[in-house]
Amino acid sequence: MQRDIARRSVLVGVASASLAGCVGLFGDGREVTVSHLGDPVTETTVSMTARGGDRFDPTLVHVTTGGTVTWELVSGVHDTVAYHPDNDKPLRMPDNASPWNSGLLSSGGEEFSVTFDTEGVYDYVCTPHEHVGMVGRVVVGSPSPDDEPALSQDTSPLPREATRVFDTLNQQVKDALG
Numbered sequence: 001m002q003r004d005i006a007r008r009s010v011l012v013g014v015a016s017a018s019l020a021g022c023v024g025l026f027g028d029g030r031e032v033t034v035s036h037l038g039d040p041v042t043e044t045t046v047s048m049t050a051r052g053g054d055r056f057d058p059t060l061v062h063v064t065t066g067g068t069v070t071w072e073l074v075s076g077v078h079d080t081v082a083y084h085p086d087n088d089k090p091l092r093m094p095d096n097a098s099p100w101n102s103g104l105l106s107s108g109g110e111e112f113s114v115t116f117d118t119e120g121v122y123d124y125v126c127t128p129h130e131h132v133g134m135v136g137r138v139v140v141g142s143p144s145p146d147d148e149p150a151l152s153q154d155t156s157p158l159p160r161e162a163t164r165v166f167d168t169l170n171q172q173v174k175d176a177l178g
């Protein structure tokens with residue numbers, strides 16, 4: 001009996017930490033990773049990498065309103081582009097905020113930063129690798145999940161692998177913000 005209780009408390013600990021780390025898998029086995037969700041930070045870095053499959057790592061980060069995200073090229077050739085009509089993409093970010101487009105980064109260590117002054121959920125993509133699910137999300141502040149295009153827009157027009165990532169992230173974000 002004592003052992004059962006101890007074991008249960010360990011499981012609870014694991015559950016409450018589940019908003020960090022791997023939350024799902026891409027179609028080819030690459031991880032969908034979440035960092036800081038529910039515990040936003042003022043600045044954080046997302047790696048753009050080709051090792052083990054083209055991807056952003058972490059897939060999702062959570063920053064405070066006014067916080068900064070820096071994308072750093074680790075390997076491969078990538079960009080970070082907000083889902084917004086200005087970038088020829090569907091709107092998956094607050095419509096009153098400015099979209100970003102890094103252009104292609106090709107030198108290791110190259111960086112691109114965005115400071116987020118508007119609360120909300122921002123989805124973005126690496127345009128050459130959208131078809132393999134190289135997409136990501138930035139949560140800014142504590143937005144109401146009901147008002148966010150990223151959470152309410154139909155994902156089905158996107159490539160299948162991108163849809164799988166966002167559907168996984170939607171569940172995590174709704175749980176964290178709900």
Ligand SMILES: [Cu+2]
Binds near residue numbers: 055077078126
């Ligand atoms: Cu890429």
